[in-house]
Amino acid sequence: MTNSNPNNSSYGLTRRQSLKLFGMMLASAAVPVLSGCATSESKVSAVASDWPTLTIEPISVAGYGQDPSLIMPPPSPWPKTLTQQQIALVSRLTDILVPASNGQPGALQIGAVDVIDEWVSAPYAQQQRDRDSILRLLIWLDEESVRRFDQPFLAVNESEQFALLDNIAYDRNNIEQRLQQPAAVFNRLRSLVLAAYFCSEAGSREIGYQGNVAISGDYPGPTEEARAHLDGILDELGLSEYAYQP
Amino acid sequence: MTKFAHQVVIVGSGAGGAMAAYELTKAGINVLMLEAGRDYNPKTETPMFKRNADAPLMGAATSDKNFGYYDATVDGGWSVIDEPYTTDDESDFLWWRARMLGGRTNHWGRYSLRFSEHDFKGKSRDGLGADWPFEYADIAPWYDKTESLVGxxxxxxxxxxxxxxxxxxxxxxxxxxxxxxxxxxxxxxxxxxxxxxxxxxxxxxxxxxxxxxxxxxxxxGCSIGAAFQTTTSLIPMAHKTGHFKLITNAMVKQVNTNDEGKVTGLTYIDKASSEEVTLDSPVVILAASACESARIMLNSASPGHPNGLANSSGQLGRNLMDSTxxxxxxxxxxxxxxxxxxxxxxxxxxxxxxxxxxxxxxxxxxxxxxxxxxxxxxxxxxxxxxxxxxxxxxxxxxxxxxxxxxxxxxxxxxEMLPNEHCYMDIDPDVTDKWGIPVARFHWQWxxxxxxxxxxxxxxxxxxxxxxxxxxxxxxxxxxxIAKGGEIIHEVGTARMCDSPTDSVTNQWGQTWDCPNLFVMDGGVFASNPHKNCTLTIMTLAMRNANWLAGQIQQGAL
CATH class of the missing domain: 3.30.410 (Cholesterol Oxidase; domain 2)
Incomplete structure (x- = not known):
């Protein structure tokens, strides 16, 4: 299900490279990152930062253009660029974020890592920003893991992985400064993994999307259950007397 | 191909152009339509039932597909490759274009609200902007016909x-x-x-x-024709009359005039060969979109029309409005x-x-x-x-x-009101790939x-x-507030009013200065009520093409 183009390994960093860079980190950096809101950017000043400051090469391949086939979308519109090591790390993160449960596949099983790889390998502005920050997050996770447990993220046990993520996965408004950037980018990655999961057939079913089916005759509208639920809401909000009359 | 002697050339295949073409061909008048974009067939090209998961980037909007991967727009969006537009330093303005048969009707929101009597008489009501040169009662029967035809x-x-x-x-x-x-x-x-x-x-x-x-x-887009677009309705219907001919990839450069200032035809670039083609035509209808039609007219200056074609009022390109x-x-x-x-x-x-x-x-x-x-x-x-x-x-x-x-x-x-700071002109320094000077926008709420x-x-x-x-x-x-142009309801650049001194066309979309030149897109709007412009563009095009058909049949043109 995954394949990293071997010709493009130079786009990303291997874990070995990132660990080497760890020793060269400088204090203090201000890098634009995505905040909790996916569309707004903010500068998080990371004093005494351990946020990776290496140069990440942008993607310079062509996009799909202004007239791609909408009937047969290109299955592989541009080369995927994550290295095997990065794929392994993202795969683990997708599995932690949306695990398989109750007979439902999780983000790992539906191939979210492919979606992320396509996303961070795309030549468009939003995706390039995400690429820059997510690749740094992957490096940071390994470095943080080494700092805390003397081993990169995938080499430590599950409870250690959770302990590390717990520091950046909650309450972004009250997080210590050193962790603000990793937390913001983790949030962005989390949104992307959720999107990939709910876009999939299994995820779409699970979230309860019931559309995209042809209906003959008139649109049936809300079910009795949905109408009864609305009546409850109107009552609760004191709006029953204003209910819509066609 | 049998010889086809066109009586009218229409520039543009969107809401206004296609409606005018259907109305004229239905009356037996031979129409040649020029479309700057490629041919487009919604029956075979519309991504019906396609899931976001099957599109690159889960269907997300990109700089190539500004409204998402599956948006019907072909070769367009906020930018068209090789066909730029500019703004002055103080202005933000966005101009959505599509380079495809049917234009923006392939993806529009389909919201279709009639304007009211008070909408046509805003200036009489509050002294601002301009009144339209007719009453609601004059146009109501045409709204009826348009709604019936469009559905x-x-x-x-x-x-x-x-x-x-x-x-x-x-x-x-x-x-x-x-x-x-x-x-x-x-x-x-x-x-x-x-x-x-x-x-x-x-x-x-x-x-x-x-x-x-x-x-x-x-x-x-809609392959079954339920959601109205001209490519599943008016254009095939015009074809069926036998009075219709279409040339795609035809980018109009200018409208040509003779020494008396009368329109003789136009010149377009065949995008496939990059060659200029000049056509004669007894009547020209511009329906290329408000700003594209104004651009063509401003680029068609001649000794008889020194400030741009049919611009003796100085109103061409002015009164540019979008919705807020x-x-x-x-x-x-x-x-x-x-x-x-x-x-x-x-x-x-x-x-x-x-x-x-x-x-x-x-x-x-x-x-x-x-x-x-x-x-x-x-x-x-x-x-x-x-x-x-x-x-x-x-x-x-x-x-x-x-x-x-x-x-x-x-x-x-x-609804926004026209103001002196919102207008378009021609950028003196920039041309597009075809050598045509580009539109420059000025904007201030x-x-x-x-x-x-x-x-x-x-x-x-x-x-x-x-x-x-x-x-x-x-x-x-x-x-x-959204940027100017961002709601994609830009109108007003060739407005119709009662007087030739403060408008470009009369109530029939006929330019005051050239009786055989018509504007049948949103350019003619005298005001821009909040009710989404397309239904009224189509209604005016039907009414005014019907009037034009009468003029042609009576030999007046």
């Missing part, structure tokens, strides 16, 4: 901001969805009425077009985890909020109205998941599921629009809070 679903509401259609014209609207019903109740508490939207979507079959089957967003746009949304806690059902419907508003303040306008600090379109529903999952998330694992998934379909977004669409947006945001906040949402501090209107 519009909705109801007669009796509201004076929504003129009724005669019985039998409107098709039944789809039933409202849960969040729309909640908004309607919250609005009613404040004396504001929500009603069925009028949309150019068939809920009953018409001609060779099927009724909506309530799947696939209309912005993708702003929005406010929030999660409604009571809608979390609500029961699931299929909410696709006709994929846009079943209910909306028309302007309720028309009769109280004098008490407000802005002169013209707006309406709210609603963003709600169990939409097909895509690249953006709504919610402010925390943690991971099962609880994360539950939070995302709870938030699904629980937000309500109010999108304001309002006035306090009329800013006050209106402030009012709209405050109203949206009140309604959201009435539904139990928490809404933070509102942004100032200067920040909240």
């Amino acid at each position: 519009v679903c909705g109801t007669n509401t009796g509201l004076d901001d929504m003129p009724d259609s005669p019985p039998g014209v409107l098709q039944p609207p789809p039933t409202p969805r849960i969040p729309e019903l909640l908004v309607a109740a919250a609005a009613k508490k404040h004396g504001i009425t929500a009603v069925p939207m009028h949309r150019a979507v068939l809920t009953r079959p018409k001609d060779e077009r099927a009724a909506c089957f309530y799947a696939t967003p209309c912005g993708h 746009g702003a929005g406010l949304g929030a999660t409604i806690p009571a809608l979390k985890n609500r029961p699931r059902y299929n909410e696709d419907g006709h994929t846009a508003n079943h209910l909306f909020i028309p302007w309720w303040g028309h009769n109280e306008q004098h008490k407000l600090n802005f002169p013209r109205g707006y309406h709210f379109e609603l963003g709600t529903g169990f939409r097909e999952p895509g690249a953006w998941v709504s919610g402010d998330f925390s943690g991971y694992g099962e609880s994360l998934k539950d939070e995302a599921k709870a938030n699904y379909g629980a937000s309500v977004y109010f999108a304001l669409r309002g 006035s306090e009329h629009e800013l006050n209106q947006v402030a009012h709209g945001l405050q109203t949206a906040k009140t309604l959201l809070e009435t539904m139990g949402a928490t809404v933070g501090e509102l942004p100032p209107p200067e920040q909240a």
Whole structure:
């Protein structure tokens, strides 16, 4: 299900490279990152930062253009660029974020890592920003893991992985400064993994999307259950007397 | 090919051009249509039932496909490769173009609201802008015919901001969805009425077009012809008359005139060969979009028309208007985890909020109205998941599921007034790939629009809070208002009025200076009511092409 183009390994960093860079980190950096809101950017000043400051090469391949086939979308519109090591790390993160449960596949099983790889390998502005920050997050996770447990993220046990993520996965408004950037980018990655999961057939079913089916005759509208639920809401909000009359 | 002697050349195949072509060919007049983009066949090219998961980047918008991968727009969007436009240093303006047969009708929102008598007489009412050169009563029968031909679903509401259609014209609207019903109740508490939207979507079959089957967003295009676009209706219908010929990839450079200043034809670039082709034509109709038609006319200056073709009034390119746009949304806690059902419907508003303040306008600090379109529903999952998330694992998934379909977004669409700072001219320094000088835009909102947006945001906040949402501090209107052009309702650049001294055309879209040159797109609008321009573009094109057919048949042209 995954394949990293071997010709493009130079786009990303291997874990070995990132660990080497760890020793060269400088204090203090201000890098634009995505905040909790996916569309707004903010500068998080990371004093005494351990946020990776290496140069990440942008993607310079062509996009799909202004007239791609909408009937047969290109299955592989541009080369995927994550290295095997990065794929392994993202795969683990997708599995932690949306695990398989109750007979439902999780983000790992539906191939979210492919979606992320396509996303961070795309030549468009939003995706390039995400690429820059997510690749740094992957490096940071390994470095943080080494700092805390003397081993990169995938080499430590599950409870250690959770302990590390717990520091950046909650309450972004009250997080210590050193962790603000990793937390913001983790949030962005989390949104992307959720999107990939709910876009999939299994995820779409699970979230309860019931559309995209042809209906003959008139649109049936809300079910009795949905109408009864609305009546409850109107009552609760004191709006029953204003209910819509066609 | 048999010899085809055209009597009229129409530039553009969108709402205005295709309607004019159908009306003229139906009357037996030979029409040659030029379209700057490629041929397009919705029957074979529309991504019906395609899922976001099957598109690159989960269908997300990119700089190549600005409204998402599956948006019907071909070779266009906010930019067209090799065909730039510019703005002055102080202005923000966006210009959406499509380079395809059918133009922007392939992806438009299909909202189809009639203008009212008071809309046509705004200046008489408050002294601002310009009156139109006719009454509502003059155009009402043409709205009837256009709605019947196009197919519009909705109801007669009796509201004076929504003129009724005669019985039998409107098709039944789809039933409202849960969040729309909640908004309607919250609005009613404040004396504001929500009603069925009028949309150019068939809920009953018409001609060779099927009724909506309530799947696939209309912005993708519609292979079954339920959502109106000229490529499944007017253009095939014009073809069937035997009086119609189409040339695609024909980028018009200028309209040509003789020594007397009369229009003799036009020159276009054949994009395939990059060669210039000059055509003679007894009559030319420009329907290339308000700004493209004005660009052609401004680029057609000659000794007889030193300031641009048919610009003796100096109004060509002036009075550029868009709709105002702003929005406010929030999660409604009571809608979390609500029961699931299929909410696709006709994929846009079943209910909306028309302007309720028309009769109280004098008490407000802005002169013209707006309406709210609603963003709600169990939409097909895509690249953006709504919610402010925390943690991971099962609880994360539950939070995302709870938030699904629980937000309500109010999108304001309002009337702006023309002002001296909003206009287009020709950039003296920039040409496109074809050597044609490009449009340059100038833009500045006035306090009329800013006050209106402030009012709209405050109203949206009140309604959201009435539904139990928490809404933070509102942004100032200067920040909240969309950029000029961003709502894609640009009109007014060749306006029609009563007098040749302050307008470009008469009420028939006939330019005052050249009797055989017509404008039949949004350029002719004398004002830009908040009610989405396309229905009125089509109605005027039908009425005025009908008048033109009479003129040709009488030998007047």
